[in-house]
Amino acid sequence: MKPVCKEIRELVIEAQSGASLDPHQQRAIQKHLSRCLDCRRFQEEMALIFNELKASPLPYPPDALFEDLKHAVMEAVVPGEAHPENSFRALFERVRRLFPQHPFLAPVASGVLGIFIGIALAVTLAFHSPSxxxxxxxxxxxxxxxxxxxxxxxxxxxxxxxxxxxxxxxxxxxxxxxxxxxxxxxxxxxxxxxxxxxxxxxxxxxxx
Amino acid sequence: MEDNGEVQLIEAAQKGEREAIGALIERYQREVFTFIYKMTGNIEESKDLTQEVFIKVFTKISGFNGQSTFRTWLYKIATNHTLNFLTRRPPRASDHPLDRLPDATPSSLEKIEKADLRAFVRQAVECLPERQRAIVTLRAFEEMRYAEIAEILGCSIGNCKSAYHNAMIKLREKVKHETSL
Incomplete structure (x- = not known):
């Protein structure tokens, strides 16, 4: 590839990426593409790829997802936001993230953890010495x-x-x-x- | 520079005011979620990562000094957090791009069905190394300037630019290869 082709292709990519080229650069591209078949083909293919890149379907998650997300963040960073049920949910979420490949293990692990905490509390209370x-x-x-x-x-x-x-x-x-x-x-x-x-x-x- | 409203929100958030923190989350959570989804290609992971990113942001917000815009600072945390996650994540069969590519032997990109080409492009992006994928996402999708991307990724503008060009050329070659051009 000629050095000039490399430069033109970089400009083509920049133009496709939304950069505003100056008139001198635009004229250089047009002039080069009019006589270089490979670079013209490159420009056409990159245009197709960029179109598809920008048109790639994105998820449109429900608003509830963002409400949950906001509450979870607020709970974690703002003092006084914690509630018992939210704390349990946060515990469950943390356990779930430990098993990204096996989501079914999260409820089991959460249950085991809950039972363990319950037993620990019961033992602590049972052996609490009187005054x-x-x-x-x-x-x-x-x-x-x-x-x-x-x-x-x-x-x-x-x-x-x-x-x-x-x-x-x-x-x-x-x-x-x-x-x-x-x-x-x-x-x-x-x-x-x-x-x-x-x-x-x-x-x-x-x-x- | 942020608009006045945002500067005030950031200052209030630095003081721990919950309304300001809530407003900043609402302002950026969809954008950050979408960015992370483009990096991971998985909704559940994106949800978790977005949550973790915002927790990190508001835990560290007292250290934000306004040298860059809040958005750039936020993307820096989001990008680094996502890259760390991607390097730790084991490859999954369903994530392997070639497993999900449609069978196609067209003679040119133009002849491929639109939906197929979109799938090829999408999967080709997922095939890029994580750092290049981040650069492509920040530049091609978010249309960020190289100076911002360089700050986010902690590299020079020149490195950023050449990595982006290399990634786009690699992307084109990959799509052409998969479509048997």
């Missing part, structure tokens, strides 16, 4: 113990506790603190306002 004060001085107040009315014997459930019974136990403050932490309440005041009332009225506790 020394409670273990030494007072009967432990647990939901599984049998019902009793004596101050030495704890009642069977929170709903059966009366305020007097609670006050009769030694280390009541420690007991309340432990209950508060186990029920995930924000402060002792809140616990007293909300939980004591429900204990006295016999309503079930909400731990969330």
């Amino acid at each position: 020394p004060v409670l273990s030494q001085k007072t009967p432990r107040l647990t939901l599984s113990q049998s019902s009793a009315t004596s101050p030495d014997t704890p009642p069977s459930s929170l709903s059966s506790i009366s305020l007097n019974e609670i006050e009769e136990y030694a280390g009541t403050d420690a007991l309340l603190n432990t209950l508060e932490s186990q029920l995930s309440l924000e402060s002792p005041d809140q616990w007293e306002e909300q939980s004591t009332e429900s204990l006295l009225s016999g309503e079930p506790q909400e731990t969330g």
Whole structure:
């Protein structure tokens, strides 16, 4: 190929790519193509290829895809965007990406991971040690113990506790603190306002 | 240079304002998704990669200093992320261009059916090495200037230009070869 052909072909590619050539370059192309059959053929073929390149079908994904995408990004980068269900979905998505060739493995892996996390949580809670004060001085107040009315014997459930019974136990403050932490309440005041009332009225506790 | 609205959005996003981040995502997510799809040829992968690119963008946005346009900076992250993914991705049978090319023995490009030629061209692009494919996508599809592409890919303008010309010539030869010209 002559050097001039190489230069002209580069200009042809640039022109096809949307570059604006100056008048001198355009005249040079026209002049060369009028007498070089190979370069004219090159120009025609490149025109066909560029037409097809630009006309290549592109996916038109549904708007929902972009909504999901936006929410996922916002959740990851903006503090306070996380929700439990979204976190689980994000976990699932991350697991799914680990198995790009086997998408069916993702639900299985997510399930196994979920069970593992559940077992780990259960084991952690089961072996959670009580406070020394409670273990030494007072009967432990647990939901599984049998019902009793004596101050030495704890009642069977929170709903059966009366305020007097609670006050009769030694280390009541420690007991309340432990209950508060186990029920995930924000402060002792809140616990007293909300939980004591429900204990006295016999309503079930909400731990969330 | 970005328009004023975009500059303000970027500054607000750098402060972590969620509305600004949401607006920037909405403004660019389709464009980035389409670019990544042209590189990968797979919708699911493109969706995941687009998400990862935007997370990376807004994690790093405090480091954006306005030396290039936001769009160029965004494409730089998108291109590098996609190239990293493509170099790690194992080849899949369904992705192999020759597996999906229609049988054709026409005597010239002009005689090939339009749809077939489109498939040949598309698959020929996918046959290009990842970096050349990125240059072709950025130049031929996105019509970016060589200076922008050079910044995105971290190479010189001259290298970029010659790589693009080589890629287009290779593309033509590949299409001609596959169509038995």
